[in-house]
Amino acid sequence: MDFFKEFALSFHPLSEDGIERIFNLLTIKKFPKGYELVSLNQTPVNAYILKTGVIRSYSVEKNKEHTKTIYTPISTSGNLGALIKNEPSTLVYECLTDCEVLECNYKDFYNLSLQHHEISIFHYKILQSVYIREEAKILELQMLDATQRYKKLQENYPGIDNLINQYHIASYLNITPVQLSRIRKNFIY
Structure with missing residues (x-):
């Protein structure tokens, strides 16, 4: 309750x-x-x-x-x-x-x-x-561009990368898994 x-x-x-x-x-x-x-x-x-x-x-x-x-x-x-x-x-x-x-x-x-x-x-x-x-x-x-959307996702859902599959995150951001991989590679945590 x-x-x-x-x-x-x-x-x-x-x-x-x-x-x-x-x-x-x-x-x-x-x-x-x-x-x-x-x-x-x-x-x-x-x-x-x-x-x-x-x-x-x-x-x-x-x-x-x-x-x-x-x-x-x-x-x-x-x-x-x-x-x-x-x-x-x-x-x-x-x-x-x-x-x-x-x-x-x-x-x-x-x-x-x-x-x-x-x-x-x-x-x-x-x-x-x-x-x-x-x-x-x-x-x-x-x-927002894809990198900005990813950053916003990280702000709104800290640790989301450790909870769900990357292809779900890519789909949510409206990008391909390859694009997400490139963004994550250049992303400063």
């Missing part, structure tokens, strides 16, 4: 009752490396709060994987667009390491937010943070 309370209060000052109502919807789950939280074309029903580990979302085009987002603790994960629209996912959400998450049925959470104003605001604040995170990623791809 302490972990969730800290997470929740970082978004919005919920009452103890509000925290407890949301917490009652959560299930603590552990998933092994390689587990798909959401598979391609699966209609997801759950959202996740990542407590430990690393998750990535990726798309597949012409049999090539393109990493969209890397999630590290403490963050939310899950295909929000597919959850909201109740549609099949165009992304895969995969555990890159063993992960511990808080799992929540999105419809149950949404219905709870309709009944309680403070939970509705909390929901809105989470949606805002997801939007801001995704907008920042788009701007980074447009405005």
Whole structure:
């Protein structure tokens, strides 16, 4: 409960009752490396709060994987667009390491937010943070070169090189593994 309370209060000052109502919807789950939280074309029903580990979302085009987002603790994960629209996912959400998450049925959470104003605001604040995170990623791809994007990744996720495969990092940066190798060779730690 302490972990969730800290997470929740970082978004919005919920009452103890509000925290407890949301917490009652959560299930603590552990998933092994390689587990798909959401598979391609699966209609997801759950959202996740990542407590430990690393998750990535990726798309597949012409049999090539393109990493969209890397999630590290403490963050939310899950295909929000597919959850909201109740549609099949165009992304895969995969555990890159063993992960511990808080799992929540999105419809149950949404219905709870309709009944309680403070939970509705909390929901809105989470949606805002997801939007801001995704907008920042788009701007980074447009405005920064590959070396700058790698440096920013290192700042945002210290030690990421030791946690996940280099080809996942290259895909996230929208470069080839060879380009990443060259950047890392010249990168001053």
